[in-house]
Amino acid sequence: MAQTTRRRTTDADVATESDVSSETTTATKRPWNVVVWNDPVTPMNVVVVIFKRIFGYSNNKCTQLMLTVHHEGRAVVWSGERERAERYCVKIQVAGLQCTVEEAA
């Protein structure tokens, strides 16, 4: 009787611990977005070249991203770990585009 009670308690504890642990892990792994903002002077082909050079994306993907920036005012061009996002952001700024990072919603 005592043994049974103890085993039940242990199972419940393990289950609770596991649930808490997975929730915590999910919360700390929210990605960071690299956001490029539209400006009215930069030629479109320049934006495509910069995306290709920095991310190595295909011509089609770069063109799609450039058009998103143009029509929607901004585009998320990369998502992932915060430090990498910041480094990509710096590279894009060095290439002359307006860029920031933000935590994904």
Next chain:
Amino acid sequence: MAPRLFIRRRDGRIEVRLNEAGRDVVRAMVRRVVAAEHDVDDEWDTTLNGPIDPSRDQDDPLLTLARQHDMSSNAELALMTIDEPFLNDGEAWAWLSTLQVALRATASAHGLIDDERINGADDAVLGEIQVLQSLLFSLADVV
């Protein structure tokens, strides 16, 4: 059809087909970027040192230092190669990056942040922007 200002040759080099006046424009813009990098009071500073993560009060100093170093390196490489008849890929990238920084800083310093303001801009400023756009448009075709 506008003349091509930069041409990719068969051997991979990029030929610069700018006359002296054209090179003078590039030289002036590149020098301007170098100067602005060293002067926090320069009107281009806002563009050159925009926020990386706006949710923070201050960006990581190591990141801002890396940005300043990379921008200066590009501008200095562009300045060193300003009279060259041919550029390699790294040099052409330095030209493109520096001219793009100059283009956006010029527009931003004159408050030209949307199409409406550009349409009402001073002719001299518009001319400067159009020259930079032509250079960048042609360069992006071969980089």
